[in-house]
Amino acid sequence: MSHIGAVEPEQPQSLYADHKKVYPRAVSGRVRRVKWAVLILLLGLYYIVPWLRWDRGPGAPDQAVLVDMSHARLFFFWIELWPQEVYFLTGILVLAAIGLFAATSLFGRVWCGFTCPQTVWTDLFMWVERQIEGDRNARMKLDAQPMSGHKLMLKSAKHAAWLLIAAVTGGAWIMYFVDAPTFVRGVFTGAASLQAYFFFGLFTVTTYTLAGFAREQVCTYMCPWPRFQGAMLDDQSYVVSYRAWRGEPRGKAKADNVGDCVDCGACVHVCPTGIDIRDGQQLECIGCGLCVDACNDVMRKLHRPEGLIAFETLANIAASTAATQSMPACAERLEVGMKVRHVPKLIRSRTILYSAVLGVVAAIMLGAFLLRETVGLSVIRDRAPLFVRLSDGGIRNAYTIKMSNKAREVAHYALVLEGANTARLQVVAQNAQTDAQGRPVLETRPDGITEWRVLVTAPAGLALPQSIPVSFRLLDAAGRPVARHDSVFLGPER
Numbered sequence: 001m002s003h004i005g006a007v008e009p010e011q012p013q014s015l016y017a018d019h020k021k022v023y024p025r026a027v028s029g030r031v032r033r034v035k036w037a038v039l040i041l042l043l044g045l046y047y048i049v050p051w052l053r054w055d056r057g058p059g060a061p062d063q064a065v066l067v068d069m070s071h072a073r074l075f076f077f078w079i080e081l082w083p084q085e086v087y088f089l090t091g092i093l094v095l096a097a098i099g100l101f102a103a104t105s106l107f108g109r110v111w112c113g114f115t116c117p118q119t120v121w122t123d124l125f126m127w128v129e130r131q132i133e134g135d136r137n138a139r140m141k142l143d144a145q146p147m148s149g150h151k152l153m154l155k156s157a158k159h160a161a162w163l164l165i166a167a168v169t170g171g172a173w174i175m176y177f178v179d180a181p182t183f184v185r186g187v188f189t190g191a192a193s194l195q196a197y198f199f200f201g202l203f204t205v206t207t208y209t210l211a212g213f214a215r216e217q218v219c220t221y222m223c224p225w226p227r228f229q230g231a232m233l234d235d236q237s238y239v240v241s242y243r244a245w246r247g248e249p250r251g252k253a254k255a256d257n258v259g260d261c262v263d264c265g266a267c268v269h270v271c272p273t274g275i276d277i278r279d280g281q282q283l284e285c286i287g288c289g290l291c292v293d294a295c296n297d298v299m300r301k302l303h304r305p306e307g308l309i310a311f312e313t314l315a316n317i318a319a320s321t322a323a324t325q326s327m328p329a330c331a332e333r334l335e336v337g338m339k340v341r342h343v344p345k346l347i348r349s350r351t352i353l354y355s356a357v358l359g360v361v362a363a364i365m366l367g368a369f370l371l372r373e374t375v376g377l378s379v380i381r382d383r384a385p386l387f388v389r390l391s392d393g394g395i396r397n398a399y400t401i402k403m404s405n406k407a408r409e410v411a412h413y414a415l416v417l418e419g420a421n422t423a424r425l426q427v428v429a430q431n432a433q434t435d436a437q438g439r440p441v442l443e444t445r446p447d448g449i450t451e452w453r454v455l456v457t458a459p460a461g462l463a464l465p466q467s468i469p470v471s472f473r474l475l476d477a478a479g480r481p482v483a484r485h486d487s488v489f490l491g492p493e494r
């Protein structure tokens, strides 16, 4: 019961906003055509690449691109990376990140709007949805209807198609880690491993959920990128912008003293995130540019110049706004506003910085790749015992030598010891070979690591220091050193 004059307690404002389903309308135009082209190219590459073959010789996988987890190798056409070369992957990730920073500072959210997997698959799922349930109005009407046979059929067909795409997508991802034809055969015959089925199912469900249901919410709530990309943008970056100086005040096409925006809502209806670009720059805007196409279409129909919504820099928007703020809505206003625009500065401090870092990292990686050795040597000295005193008074140290051969052919290298010239080097192996100069010759197995036991013996009667630095070297047939590893030779305390 309330009393006259009593003050009702104020209800706290809810911070939670209900999710409103977005029904983007189909649109055609230049930007849409570019988006289709990018989508076809990226999806084509993603689905086809695991099926490309590359002959690496007997015993080696013939899949051109393969992350071979069981043998700890990464194959990329003619390149084969070993686990210790993972820094190349790190370098590629660093290059990709800096490239993304540079692209963002020049062209805004071009990654989000055109190439991000979430955008690409959501676009594909929306296209399928449109083919089955119709465009925006038909889908809204269908969702508002009670369940019927017709609705059930359309919904089932849509979800079946989505699941099929999701399964092909999830399966393609697995094929980057296992042989593609073997995996597909295994899935259909039940011979695939439990692990393969698990990840196949996981990526299928993930694709179905993210592209079918979560859609723009991934970009708005889950993805961290929109939150810190602002640090890469400045007023010279191209972003999708509404030219309010030209569009306002909004009004009917035939009304007097109004701007070019006829408030038709076309830009809002095509937006995959359901926002109104006329409200200014927003976190939710992924920069897809579909509102540009929608508005250009409206402008063409009204016989007005295109570009009311455009990829434009904030500096130009500010310049046009300042130049036209005291002008009424008229054709001269458009002329004046467009005339004060400047070509954006592509070369500015942040783009110079990104380009410099890109160049340095790329040069380092290229240098490391060109100088990459196909043979590696590691030496581990026995620690128990540190040394052995022989019956004749000599001192012996034992070592384990590991030779890695990244080539696909057997290779032979002479092993030499430097630093303890009077010591004798002996390889413990039944089939130990020596070259013409009596040096031990080690045979490597192709694409693998070969291990050898090596004894170094200092003859009796030498006044050796307790520790002598030594280095093991591998020489090729021409006597050129190809690998080296430093170690020590230990003797008794003096």
Ligand code: SF4
Residues within 6 Å of the ligand: 242, 247, 260, 261, 262, 263, 264, 265, 266, 267, 268, 278, 294, 295, 298, 308, 309
């Ligand atoms: S599409 Fe263009 S004219 Fe229509 S509401 Fe959007 S900005 Fe205004």
Ligand code: SF4
Residues within 6 Å of the ligand: 240, 267, 270, 271, 272, 273, 274, 275, 276, 277, 284, 285, 286, 287, 288, 289, 290, 291, 292
């Ligand atoms: S506002 Fe325009 S550019 Fe931004 S997400 Fe919506 S349609 Fe794409």
